[in-house]
Amino acid sequence: MDLLQLKDKNVVVMGVANERSIAWGVAKQLFAVGANVLFTYRKERSLTKLEKMLEKYDYTAKAIIQCDVNDDASIEEAFQRVKEEVGVVHGLVHSVAFANPSDLRDDFIHTSRDGFAFALDTSAYSLVAVSKAIRPLMTEGGSIITMSYLGAERVLDGYNIMGVAKAALESSVKYLANDLGEDGIRVNAISAGAIRTLSAKGVPSFNDILSKIEETAPLRRNVTQEEVANMSIAMLSQLSTGVTGEIVYVDGGYNIMGV
Numbered sequence: 001m002d003l004l005q006l007k008d009k010n011v012v013v014m015g016v017a018n019e020r021s022i023a024w025g026v027a028k029q030l031f032a033v034g035a036n037v038l039f040t041y042r043k044e045r046s047l048t049k050l051e052k053m054l055e056k057y058d059y060t061a062k063a064i065i066q067c068d069v070n071d072d073a074s075i076e077e078a079f080q081r082v083k084e085e086v087g088v089v090h091g092l093v094h095s096v097a098f099a100n101p102s103d104l105r106d107d108f109i110h111t112s113r114d115g116f117a118f119a120l121d122t123s124a125y126s127l128v129a130v131s132k133a134i135r136p137l138m139t140e141g142g143s144i145i146t147m148s149y150l151g152a153e154r155v156l157d158g159y160n161i162m163g164v165a166k167a168a169l170e171s172s173v174k175y176l177a178n179d180l181g182e183d184g185i186r187v188n189a190i191s192a193g194a195i196r197t198l199s200a201k202g203v204p205s206f207n208d209i210l211s212k213i214e215e216t217a218p219l220r221r222n223v224t225q226e227e228v229a230n231m232s233i234a235m236l237s238q239l240s241t242g243v244t245g246e247i248v249y250v251d252g253g254y255n256i257m258g259v
């Protein structure tokens with residue numbers, strides 16, 4: 001019995017920069033279950049890496065399309081291409097975030113007006129913009145997932161403006177879930193534990209965060225890219241049709257701890 005029902009479904013994956021990217025973990029599992037994967041990328045460097053990775057693993061992408069989420073015209077063009085390629089979309093993986101590195105180095109109180117707006121635009125508003133763009137393509141219903149982090153609700157040293165952006169992202173998930181529910185489209189966030197990726201390098205206290213999780217999380221270890229991908233697959237699939245507007249933790253239980 002095919003419990004997932006993702007075979008031959010069209011899923012857009014945004015945010016693969018290299019093999020460590022959380023989005024790449026999700027893409028690999030999507031290929032494994034027979035989904036058609038369409039990628040979006042921003043930098044040419046990411047495109048080059050993605051093409052090499054696809055070749056290495058012998059995967060064929062349905063399409064690879066440039067999309068800069070800071071730019072409305074780029075989003076419109078990208079999802080027009082998605083429409084031309086597949087017509088109907090069943091899933092969207094939004095795994096995109098960015099903040100000025102300088103805003104993560106200093107105390108949060110020094111965040112600039114521009115830096116605040118930029119982080120919120122890239123890391124939270126982008127979910128609203130791409131959900132709006134993909135809604136007309138999810139004519140058979142669908143599932144949208146995004147990646148969040150515990151810094152949305154707790155003060156984590158060095159996470160600063162990204163924490164505020166993740167709080168806005170999580171709230172946006174709930175409002176979007178309410179708007180899109182009538183179209184049979186679900187919207188959820190995965191709150192992933194700390195994973196060593198390119199983006200994580202921008203968080204100065206990252207090594208300390210990994211060590212603290214190992215000491216205190218109920219599972220006494222950090223989670224893997226594959227574990228986040230597996231929950232992502234569940235949230236994209238028929239296994240989770242009753243779930244929307246949720247923040248699902250894949251963090252070894254760390255979020256339940258008092259310290």
Ligand code: NAP
Nearest residue numbers: 015016017021022042043046069096097147194195197199
């Ligand atoms: P990553 O590999 O560096 O992925 C981040 C992606 O965001 C990159 O592919 C990057 O594309 C893309 N991006 C940034 N600005 C963009 C823009 N304006 N338009 C389009 N794409 C843009 O890091 P990751 O850790 O996998 O991050 C993925 C998501 O997981 C993020 O939302 C992150 O906050 C979240 N998350 C990460 C962790 C962790 O510990 N790693 C934990 C919880 C949540 P380019 O490189 O091409 O610019």
